[in-house]
Amino acid sequence: MGDNRPMIWNFTKMHGAGNDFVVLDGVRQTIEMTPERARALGDRHFGIGADQILLVERATRPDADFRYRIFNNDGSEVEHCGNGARCFVRFVHEQGLSAKNPLRAEIMGGAILVLDESDDQQVTVDMGTTRYTPDALPFDVSGLATRQQARDTLYEFPLDPAPGLPRSVELSAVAISNPHVVQVVEDTETAPVAVIGPMLESHPRFARRVNVGFMQIIDPHNIRLRVYERGAGETLACGTGACAAVAAGVRRGLLDSPVRVQTHGGVLTIAYDGQNLRLTGPATSVFNGQVDIDALTFSMALSR
Structure with missing residues (x-):
């Protein structure tokens, strides 16, 4: 017989200077993100509502502490989000995933971000190098x-x-x-x-x-x-x-x-x-919640 139990995801709603996120712990729970699920979570009328969905995963390389993935509310996965990176390190510390500071996070494309949470509630992200061609x-x-x-x-x-x-x-x-x-x-x-x-x-x-x-x-x-x-x-x-x-x-x-x-x-x-950019700003947790992701995604499909 199939397993009909609901797939419940724990999440935290956060924002960095008003840029808002649904943040998911993919270390202690199984998160299989799809474009449909990202759109459902990010929808401001039928879902939780967010500019982006942030996913914390185990690192895939030895020089990183975690893997940092970002999904836009249209379902597309993107390479980087600076405000999200500040929320990422705040989430990791608040959730007890690591006490390490600064943290090193790998992002899509292979770059490593250095994330530093200071005592004044500000978070600084070493954004790495830029290119102009x-x-x-x-x-x-x-x-x-x-x-x-x-x-x-x-x-x-x-x-x-x-x-x-x-x-x-x-x-x-x-x-x-x-x-x-x-x-x-x-x-x-x-x-x-x-x-x-x-x-x-x-x-x-x-x-x-x-x-x-x-x-x-x-x-x-x-x-x-x-x-x-x-x-x-x-x-x-x-x-x-x-x-x-x-x-x-x-x-x-x-x-x-x-x-x-x-x-x-x-x-x-x-x-x-x-050459290098450093971004400093706030990162705020708003609330924690749970969502039945399959039920939400299904209801979103019916509403369209």
């Missing part, structure tokens, strides 16, 4: 006009005609395990994020889609930022997006490290030495 995203730049600004190459990207939109935008390309483009805007509050964001995010020139940042420079150490995330839409904060914006700004000669990044969800601090 189009093939690192990948980004098909054939036929695009370019210009050099300090150490950065800007790509003139033509936009589809639409009322109120410019004919083109200038983009910096930044890869931090996951792909980003960044543009400078006069005012993040009036920037057409909801139009240009999805237009670029799924453009055929970006084979793996792309995260789209809109950066307003206040002064060399302060910016405002909105990010339209690949597979999640606009979020209250994006850690890798903040890092990409600061790296692009420093390379363009517009910013000096460290930089305070004001998002709709809170403040992040980015330090950049020209």
